[in-house]
Amino acid sequence: MSAQSSSHCRSCQSANQSTFNGEIAIHFPGLEGVDKPIVWVFPKVLVCLNCGFTEFAVPEKELGVLVSGSSGGDATVVSRENDAGKRKSLSIKTVQKSLGVRLHQVLPPRY
Numbered sequence: 581m582s583a584q585s586s587s588h589c590r591s592c593q594s595a596n597q598s599t600f601n602g603e604i605a606i607h608f609p610g611l612e613g614v615d616k617p618i619v620w621v622f623p624k625v626l627v628c629l630n631c632g633f634t635e636f637a638v639p640e641k642e643l644g645v646l647v648s649g650s651s652g653g654d655a656t657v658v659s660r661e662n663d664a665g666k667r668k669s670l671s672i673k674t675v676q677k678s679l680g681v682r683l684h685q686v687l688p689p690r691y
């Protein structure tokens with residue numbers, strides 16, 4: 581057995597995986613999530629090119645937001661309380677408005 585189990589897909593065991601730069605907005609689920617911050621992470625994502633299973637790690641400060649449910653420190657979040665004219669915040673709000681609260685998956689890349 582290989583010691584490098586991470587070199588194979590955890591779902592289909594394929595070795596045909598590749599690393600990409602990810603840009604992911606994490607939303608708290610359910611109605612209560614409407615008042616929670618949206619957490620942005622930009623991880624390296626390991627994508628199985630065979631089945632699509634993807635792995636990534638949430639960085640520590642963003643993980644803290646997911647744990648506490650409130651924005652703090654310098655984690656990259658979009659707060660619904662405070663849009664402060666940030667372009668990213670506004671665009672996310674626009675997307676949220678058009679999709680309602682069902683937007684809780686990965687957003688497509690902007691480029």
Ligand SMILES: [Zn+2]
Pocket residue numbers: 589590591592593594628629630631632633
């Ligand atoms: Zn796979």
